[in-house]
Amino acid sequence: MNYKNVFIKGAISSEFIGNSIAKHQSKTNIGAHNIFLGQVRADKIEGKVVAAIEYSAYEEMANKNFHEIREATFEKFNLTCMHIYHSLGLVKTGEICLFVFVSSPRRKEVFKALEYVVEAIKADVPVFGKELFEDESHQWKVNS
């Protein structure tokens, strides 16, 4: 079975995020949106500064997991719609690598739903991050 592709090549632009918000103006049963943006942080590790993260994924399994998270979230919360986008490839510090967008008639649902989705993505989806330092060495990121 083919699942919806969540991955975007490179960073997620503010324009893409803005357009995504604008597209919801026609859905007038929505009263509340909530958005999570994951941004690549310039962590300092043993004196070296992270310059970018190169993301890779077991894409078929990851898209299946994103689909399962989506289904579980709609079961648990009263949402009108939900969108997830994750970067693949190089994302520089300060750029956006994860965009989660949930919408509902009411605010309380979106606060709870967004946290649930983001935590599930961090724990359950086979995405891997190679932290590239300014001196071109690297280490592998692990979600805490």
Place this chain on the structure above:
Amino acid sequence: MTIEINYFGMIAEVTGCNSERMSVSEGAISDLKGMLVGKYPALKNKDFRMAQNQELVSEDTLLTGQEIALLPPFAGG
């Protein structure tokens, strides 16, 4: 049977390839893991989980011939 095995992240650095096909006799995930650690001794010190047919599986799961993946710690988001 011949199984396709996929490697990701730091595991692919150890194996030096993203994917390979291996001929294995029937058995469990633990048997395949033993073969892979034999072929790539550095895997012994790496933290990874295994998936069969895109589902995480435990060591006692039987091999079905479907695609296997070695997955290092997740880092999405």
